[in-house]
Amino acid sequence: MTCSKLFSGYLPELTDEIIQYFRNDYKTLHSCALVNRFWSRLSIPLLWEDPSDFRFIETYLRRLNEDDKNKLNNYWNKNNPYSNTLFNYPSFIKYLNTKKFIDSINSFINEEKFSNRIKNSDNIERIICDLIFKLFIENEVNLHTFELEVIIDDSLVSFELLLECLKFTCNMKNLESFYFQMAIMDYDEYYKIKEFLMEIIKSQQNLKNTSFENVSFNDFLSLENNMNLPISLFTSSNCLNTLNKIVFFDTDFRNVEFKAIESLNVLESIHILYCINLNSNFIQQIMSFTKPFKLKSLFMKTKIQIRLLESLLQKSCDYLENIGFELSMYKSGQLEPIINQCTKIRYFELRRINNQITFPTLNLIKSFGNSLNYLSIEFRRHSHVSSDDIRLSSNIFLKLGEILPPKLEYLSLSLMINARDFNTFLFKTRNIIIKKLLIENLMKEGDLIPYIKEHVMKEKRVKYLAIDESVTENDIKEFESYNIKFVNFDDFYIRAYEFVNEMY
Template sequence: MASKILMGDMPELMENILNNLKKDPNSLYSCSLVSRHWCKMSIPILWQNPFLFNQKPLYISEYFSSLDEDEIYILKEYGINLKISRKLFNYAKFLKDLNLSNLESKARVWTSLNLVEPISSKIHLDHLDALVNIVINLLLKLLFESGAVLHKLVLSFSELFEFKPEIFYSIGRNELFFSRLQNLSLSVIPEFNIENATAFLKVLAKNITTISSLELEIYSEYGPRSFHSLFHAIIQIIKSQDQLKWFNLVGEDHPTEFYGIISTLEYQKNSLQEVAIEGCAYSKEFEVLKDCKNLETLRIWNCSSKLLNLLDCKISTLDIVNCAIDVHTIPLILEKYGLLIQQLRFESKNSDDFDEALFFLEAFKSFCPNITYLYISSIEISIQLLELIGSLQKLQFLSLRCFFDDDIQEEELKVRVIQFAEILPLTLQYLDLGDTFLLCQPCLDIFLNYCNAPLKKLIIFRLDDEKDTRALIEFCIRNKSLNYVGVYRYSDLDENFRKEAEAHDANVVLVPSQRISVNC
């Protein structure tokens, strides 16, 4: 099979392999040097999002190799030492993801690197800002006219940057560029160039209907009335999409005013499947989400407790982080819809508020028996938590970021750990212990000695103790279904411990935790 891949006889498999290297430009570049076929496969992937990589943006010169003479002359007049070389590919055509902030940052670095004379004064800094603006507009014009088809666009407008009129002309002439845009992210910063941003968003509203994922960052205060036209443009974008499925709203300083943006989701009530709200105060606009009949996932992070009233809808994935618990509303809602919840993530707002956490656990134990994924953080490993875990007879994935009471006696601690190990349901396939046992060694070995859950994946914080290693080896021998053990502190893992653990069971591999972690 290896020879077939090298010869290019299995292009789909080859493409899948290379796509897994998207975030590793060095490996992708090495692949491009293997053969002509590998080069043709690797280069388009390497250039899908070049502005993401933390390297000197020398590649911008490759883009500029297709500039016409007038544009090259403009750069040289501003003091840019541009060297044009013959290119093998139309690199701009491969662009899939574009982050305007990253592009601006890389353009500034590239400009500084290619100036004939270095910047040395404020006057020269103003000159640099103007030149960077020219470079960005030239880049955008090239990208828009390259034949590229964008999939993801992240917009964060700088107050220094301004679109030139020819950019809007290029967009109008090259509708293909935005024709398959699926993901749009927009940060509405009060200090940025409002008119500039509004003009661009109006163009997007006229040219885009394919967005399935929209993320907005909203601030708490907006002064000038000119912002109203900006918000109107955002509203038009929401209205004009065929099927918006995912909506994420990030609030800075807990905004209370949303200018009709949330209410506009009424136009997407039949397609919206996931909503995430972060750092926002309550607003009546959010009530529109109750009409979203196909909403399956609701994420509420660091928000007003009133937003938990939005649970009055048929969702299967619930993600609550750093929110106060409404003791009067939650039981009524869960009693009505709790049977539908299959994935739950709960991070307590205040780890010291034992009563709040206890109330929440009791509510879910009573009304949510069908949970298959559970993530619990910042609460004590109490009898009530163990009872909840033990009651979930369909549980397959469990992640804990919990702690034991500081005042618990050693013998009682061991008993609690044994109870935890023995209460795990036999349906459990994935267990992420996080740093749960970090401060209570020697508990990991006790847990492993008493755990009989048929885990396929286990994640622990570290493995730097011979007793824990021995317990892990015995657990691997006893548990024939285990395939992976993830370690958060993998870089600190003793090589001898790793070899010893893997030597006793060829089916078990120790890996960095992020390789096997599962999120809801």
Template sequence: MASKIHIGYMPELMENILNNLNNEISSLYSCAPVNRHWCKMAVAILWQDPFSSDRRPLFISKYFSSLGEDEKFILKAYLEERGINEEFSNTLFDYARFLKILEIWRLEIKVRKWIIDSKLLYYTEMYHIINLLFKLFIKSGATLHKLILGFSQFLELKPEIFYTLEENKQFFLRIQHLSLDILSDDNIENTIILFKALAKSTTKISTIEINYFDSDCEPQIFHALIYIIKSQEQLRLFSLAGDDSTEFHGVISALESQKNSLQEVILRYCNFSAEFEVFNNCKNLETLRIGYCATKLLKLLDYKVSTLDVVNKHMQSMALIFEKSGILLQRLKLGLYDEFQDEMLLLEALKSFCPNITYLSIHRIRFSPQLVELIGNLQKLQFLTLWFDEVYDIHEEVLKIQVIQFSEILPLTLQYFNLGGIWFEPFTDILFNHCNAPLKKMIIYRLNNKRISKALVEFCMRNKTLNYVGVHEYLNLDANTKKEVETYVELVPYESIFVDC
């Protein structure tokens, strides 16, 4: 079996393996020389999203080799007039054909850097080359999987781009992810035409993200966007950042057409609108993420989801939400504010109605007996993240007793514990000394005294389950402490083991 893999007789398996290296550019380059099959697969992955990578923009000139002879001649003369002698030598691959992800704004950035490196003039050359590349991608036979639309105010796509799209519908045919960034008023016409081309070409979009919703846009934008939404067979994720908008021009209501397929909704900075009632009809909705939205919006929706992520100033309606979701709720992330006064009510509702939570993350929570009681009640909890507010009104000795109770009550199902912030730091050794949970991963703010490191070592020796400790201030770790502790557990930057909701 190993020899078959090596010589490339199992390309599908190898492609899956290499796809897992899609963010490791150097590893993919190392795979390319192994043999012809590996080379073809590695190169295809390297060139599927070239504009999002950190590589220098020199690669852009490789695309020019795939231009038609007339376009090469014109571009070569164009560059020579400006003192640039660019040779368009033949390449082993037609790199444009491998494109899967196109973010127009990043395309602009890369071309701009290439132009600066080539000492060309600025806007004229940049937009001419962007149009050339866009047309090349379409004609090459590339099929996009992800498209992120966002234009600078000066970029104008030439009419021939849209004619080429009409003749090469495969370019948009397989798009699964559509993202709409900030649009300039100067580019509304470009956007409308692209939207219409999308609506004609694709029905397979599963994710639509609107990263900035401007309610003052031209009506044609909303009409085209509504048409795209209604044209999809199975839209699964819809995300909207609303800029405190109250008028959505039917875009939200259009999701009624996706009520049987929609599984995740993300709303940010949205004011109240009756259009949001449409989500109450989405019976397969599993995940709801709401940030900085109107309280009235929270009250409007009839939540029954398994994953809930809410960041808001006002959470008075959360207790009712917990009651509605009840035993269905498994993953919960809450971001609280200083002025939030109903923590006890919120914790009591969670304890009463949501016993099946496996992932819990709460930011800006006070350490309290009610919190300890809640955690002890969650007997299926596997992932826990707590960022504590500072406590000023409890005597230190009382706090130590509560920390001991908290440590001892941590569920035996708990595998991951992210203890954020510095307030809890003086009690970290108490936590390690009294914790019996079989933790596999732990995140702490810093490891800067012998008392805590000694308690951590003793915890590792006693429990024998902890594999990694993530440290926020990893770069400031004392070398001797690191050496001593890593005899028992690996210390890593916290980002490498962080688990989000």
């Protein structure tokens, strides 16, 4: 009886709650949409929240007004591509990443070109992009998450339309997440966009998360012509009692007035990813905070003076959960006593290994203990790789077998691996469970699959496996019989920014 009521719509709240549970399971949502009209009305909005699927583009084109359809007719060669749609699909959009959406338009156009449905390809990408963004504006799309990621000189979006998008966004009061990344080469464009950007932040009433990439927070133009903003804009906006996460990615902190951050009343996490100019002025401002400085992530792009780094970590060690740096930045023994006071590290990233510092730093992995869930080690050299590098990589691999925690969500290793060392490593870690194991062998030689079968597959220690060597269909089927799925290395490789966005 209850089941029949669910299907017929007599229990709408319960049915909606069930379908909401499948928000990111598009295959199941599509099946739900086919059950009946009631289930379709609940499922379709979830399916169309993110417009970055290139298969959505044609449906959006059907929603164009007559004047815009006529513009497109000069380029299109398809029978009745503009029939009416059952729903107003643009009204369902809640998440928009401009770069992903533009990429989906390109994919759609390539499909149409392959099918010989394009009559005139001159500037068609720009035309379709402008028309669809115009459609979104006309439909008063009410976004929850807006990721503005545009390089002006290389953008399919016209500058005029971009300004319209920004102006429209200023009128949206319910943005929860706002991400901004833009490289601007023209000063006139720069000032116009900056004005709208500041207005967007000031106008929001429910902004909880914000991220900035390639931004300078000072009163002067960046040397690289990236956007600069006064960080005090947060304190002069409605964000004081709503903003709980800020991500700074590849940001320039030169001359920043960072003390304004302390005015945010509900800020729970700050993430600094590969930023520059974390100098004495920046650190001293943090040290003067009377409130806790809740730095959750610190991934270093350039060296921070050791005394400044020590001060920063002392201020934030009770909150820091993710850290990454290049081993070549510091001398042996400098980092370990400082980082050792951070007892909640979940994600640890080591890059560009240095002979002198490797093993003391690796001991940090052991000291982090069971809190460590994500570990990434990359052995990279810009210059020629020597035999010493190969021996070092081998020793690292063997050392890891002795210090890894008993359980890891994610382990990514880009090392120069020989089969004997790999076999020893897998034997030493035979009791360790790793959900996602990514292996990149920089030596590009040797067959590692037999050892993985022996020590990993048969013990069912891994759920997802990525390895950069050729794998036969029979191997894939054999691993699948043990519930281990082969995946693409790049698809499963965790980047700091993506990790922070997903986890916080």
